[in-house]
Structure formats: C-alpha cells, structure tokens
Amino acid sequence: MNSMVFPKIDIDGMPKWDGDLAPLECIAIKDETHNVKSFTFRSKVDAWFEFLPGQHTTLFLNINDASVMRTYTIASSPTHHHAITITNKLLENGAVTNWMHKHLKVGDCIDALNIGGSFGIAFDQPRDKVLFMSGGSGITPMLSMSRYLIDLSIDLDIVFLHNAQTPRDLIAKDEIDFYEQHQSNFNRHYICDNADDDWPGERGLLSLTMLNNLVLDIIEREVYCCGPKAYMDNVKSILNEIGFDMAHYHQESFDIESSTAQQNMAEPDKFIAHEEGESIEVVEYNITLQETGKTIKCGSNTNILVAIQKEGIVTPFACSMGMCGTCRTKMIEGKVDMDAQGGLLKSHEAEGYILTCCSHPESDLVLEL
Structure with missing residues (x-):
C-alpha cells in the first residue's frame, strides 16, 4: 500500500x-x-x-x-x-x-513564471458594494476574488453577473448558485447569448436596460470586468452612458479569450514607445535577428517589440507590460534596459533572456529570433 x-x-x-x-x-x-x-x-x-x-x-x-x-x-x-x-x-x-x-x-x-499582474480588488479604495462582470472564460479572476471574499467572510455586498454563450457554457454554476443560496450578501445573474424558451434568465447582448434592471444600485458599486474585448467595450459604453464614475471601474488588461497569448502571433494594432524626456538623447541601434538574418533599427526610446512589429515581423507577445513572459527571447550580444514586471525568471535572465516588450536597447544587439 x-x-x-x-x-x-x-x-x-x-x-x-x-x-x-x-x-x-x-x-x-x-x-x-x-x-x-x-x-x-x-x-x-x-x-x-x-x-x-x-x-x-x-x-x-x-x-x-x-x-x-x-x-x-x-x-x-x-x-x-x-x-x-x-x-x-x-x-x-x-x-x-x-x-x-x-x-x-x-x-x-x-x-x-512567478505570479504577477495588477488586476484585482482595489484594496486602497474599497466600497462596501462590488459588481463582478464577466464574459466567457473571463470569469476566472471573478471566481478568485469571490472565493477570497467568501473564505474570509468579508462584509461586502457582491453582485456576480456572468455572460455565457448558452446555459451549458456556464462555468462553476453549481458553486455560484451555492453562494447565492447560503451567502446573504451574494447575488448572481446569468445572461446567455442563446437559450431555449425554458431558460429563466436574461438572454442576448448586455444592454443598458438589462443592467439597470439587474443591478439597481450600480452607481454605488466598485465594478470589476473581464472577458473578450467586445464584451468589455460594451460594458464601458453602458457605464459611460449612465454617468458611472470610471475611477471605480477596473478591467483585465488583456483579452482572456482572444488573447494573442493563446494564438502565439502578434497583432500590432498600436505601438507603445518608451516615454521620451525632453532632454533625453535618442540613439539608434542595430538589432540583428539571428534566425531570420534580418537587421532592423531601434531607437533607445523605443521598446524592441515595437521596432520588430514596425518591420512587419510576426513575433509572439501578449500583455505588452513585462508580466506574462510570452515575448521572451534570448539576447546573444548587447545590452538592454529592461523593466520586467515579474514576467521573467531570475534563472532565465541570468541565461541572457529578455522580454522584448519592455526592453530598450543600450547598444547594438543580436537576438535569437
């Protein structure tokens, strides 16, 4: 045995x-x-x-x-x-x-990698009422926050609003239903894009009327939102329409379901350059991509990922904030200024790896790309 x-x-x-x-x-x-x-x-x-x-x-x-x-x-x-x-x-x-x-x-x-990220409960500006809003697998941070608050019996009025494609796509439904039945301060609402006639909940796209009917005191709540980009954009549009104070709105920084981290390919919709101080001299360096044999230009005020994307080269990335580690690559030669936010192991950094999304060249570079 x-x-x-x-x-x-x-x-x-x-x-x-x-x-x-x-x-x-x-x-x-x-x-x-x-x-x-x-x-x-x-x-x-x-x-x-x-x-x-x-x-x-x-x-x-x-x-x-x-x-x-x-x-x-x-x-x-x-x-x-x-x-x-x-x-x-x-x-x-x-x-x-x-x-x-x-x-x-x-x-x-x-x-x-080490655990990181900035999305979560606003401990520095607590309200006694919260609204968790999620679409699809964007429910995961809301589950973590709900479980935490309930485990510690923290006295917050919680409304949990979740959107799914159909009733069979509702994640953790039994657990959420249990919370509503046994927690006096927990109320849940499900919205399904498509459902049979016997579905008792709301259906279709979240609307201003729907949200007002489900959460009468939304103006008084701290709102946390996570889901596909279209879902979060819709939520923000509704909140702006009712005059919600967006200082009390929080959302995950990148799209959970359609994240480029899932697709392993870059979608350079916009480029985020390093903030340029008025007195900072910008120096242009050569970056050689070893596997492709290409050499590109990158200024000292621009992160390397931006420079690569501007040349139309597809390379993996996701958060663009040095947290997720998706853009990790090995630096064969050169020196960079890197501001990794937990997205790189110390052992990997010692081996010469960098995160291209938060690294700025300080010399000519050779990368294993």
Whole structure:
C-alpha cells in the first residue's frame, strides 16, 4: 500500500513559491463544462503560494519538441496556500489550452513564471458594494476574488453577473448558485447569448436596460470586468452612458479569450514607445535577428517589440507590460534596459533572456529570433 503524503501545515517554515523554486505538479483535473477544465497544481517541493485575487501566472510547456508559454489567471483563492487552480477553455486555434485538455495528466509537472499582474480588488479604495462582470472564460479572476471574499467572510455586498454563450457554457454554476443560496450578501445573474424558451434568465447582448434592471444600485458599486474585448467595450459604453464614475471601474488588461497569448502571433494594432524626456538623447541601434538574418533599427526610446512589429515581423507577445513572459527571447550580444514586471525568471535572465516588450536597447544587439 502506498503511503499518503500530506503537505506541511505550518507555512512559516516553508519557502514562498516562485518560478525559480520548483515546477508545478498537477494534482487534480475537473471538468467544468463541455469545453472548460480546471487544473490544480502544487509545488513539487514544499512551498506556499502568495498572490492577490485576480493575478496570473505563465506556464511553460513542451509541445511537439517546442517550448511554449501561456498566461492564465489563477481561479483559486489566495487563502488556499498549498495549491493554485487554473481554469481554461478549449479554443479553435488554442494550441496550448487544447494540448492541456487532451494530454496533461495528474502527476505531470510543468514549469511556470512567478505570479504577477495588477488586476484585482482595489484594496486602497474599497466600497462596501462590488459588481463582478464577466464574459466567457473571463470569469476566472471573478471566481478568485469571490472565493477570497467568501473564505474570509468579508462584509461586502457582491453582485456576480456572468455572460455565457448558452446555459451549458456556464462555468462553476453549481458553486455560484451555492453562494447565492447560503451567502446573504451574494447575488448572481446569468445572461446567455442563446437559450431555449425554458431558460429563466436574461438572454442576448448586455444592454443598458438589462443592467439597470439587474443591478439597481450600480452607481454605488466598485465594478470589476473581464472577458473578450467586445464584451468589455460594451460594458464601458453602458457605464459611460449612465454617468458611472470610471475611477471605480477596473478591467483585465488583456483579452482572456482572444488573447494573442493563446494564438502565439502578434497583432500590432498600436505601438507603445518608451516615454521620451525632453532632454533625453535618442540613439539608434542595430538589432540583428539571428534566425531570420534580418537587421532592423531601434531607437533607445523605443521598446524592441515595437521596432520588430514596425518591420512587419510576426513575433509572439501578449500583455505588452513585462508580466506574462510570452515575448521572451534570448539576447546573444548587447545590452538592454529592461523593466520586467515579474514576467521573467531570475534563472532565465541570468541565461541572457529578455522580454522584448519592455526592453530598450543600450547598444547594438543580436537576438535569437
């Protein structure tokens, strides 16, 4: 008989987990819907997880002998120190998510980046009423925040509003229904794009009338929103129309469902250049892309990702803020000024890797691209 191994309860004697400490071991897989799964991980060595509800981590996987990275919001509560849960949805072109659904098994180990991200509960400006709004798999940060608030019995009036394509696409429905039944301060509303005649909830595109009917006191609430870009744009349009104070509106910084991190290709809709001070001298450097043999120009006031995209070269990126690690590449020669926001392991930085989205050249460069 195999002996059962329990994690240490006293976290004071354990290190805090980070990406350089140990891989993550998959310990549970749960079917949430017909195309959504939750994967629960623990550290391969005894360690505890510290993060804020709404933050994310980036997974490193080996698929068809290629190393790929994908960023996922942590859906579990920070009050559960010994494990984290990632919930993701099958996508038509989602190579990594689809691989996880088909091939990742309990007991498998994967590497991951440190936990990071700025989306989450506004602890510095709390209101006693909150509204969580989500579309599709954008529900994951809302689950983390709801679980956190309920675990700690924090006295907040919570309205949980979730949009899905059909009733069978409602993620964590049983859990959310349980909260409404047993928490006096928790109310939930589901909106489905398409539903049968016997569906008791709202249906169709979220509208001003619909939102006003479901959340009568929306003006008094702190609003958190996550979902496809079109969903979040619609929410902001409605809130602006009713005169909502947008200082109390928060949304995830990149599109969860159609994220370029899922597609592994760049979509350079707009370029974000380094802020140029009036007295800063701009120096132009040559950047050689080793694999393609191309050499491009990049000013010292422009991040490298922008320079690459301006040349029409497709390269992976997602958050454009140094958090997710998708744009990681190895620097063979040269020097950069990099402002990574948790998206790069210390060990990888020591090996010469940089994040192109937040690196500015300080010399000519040779990159492994």
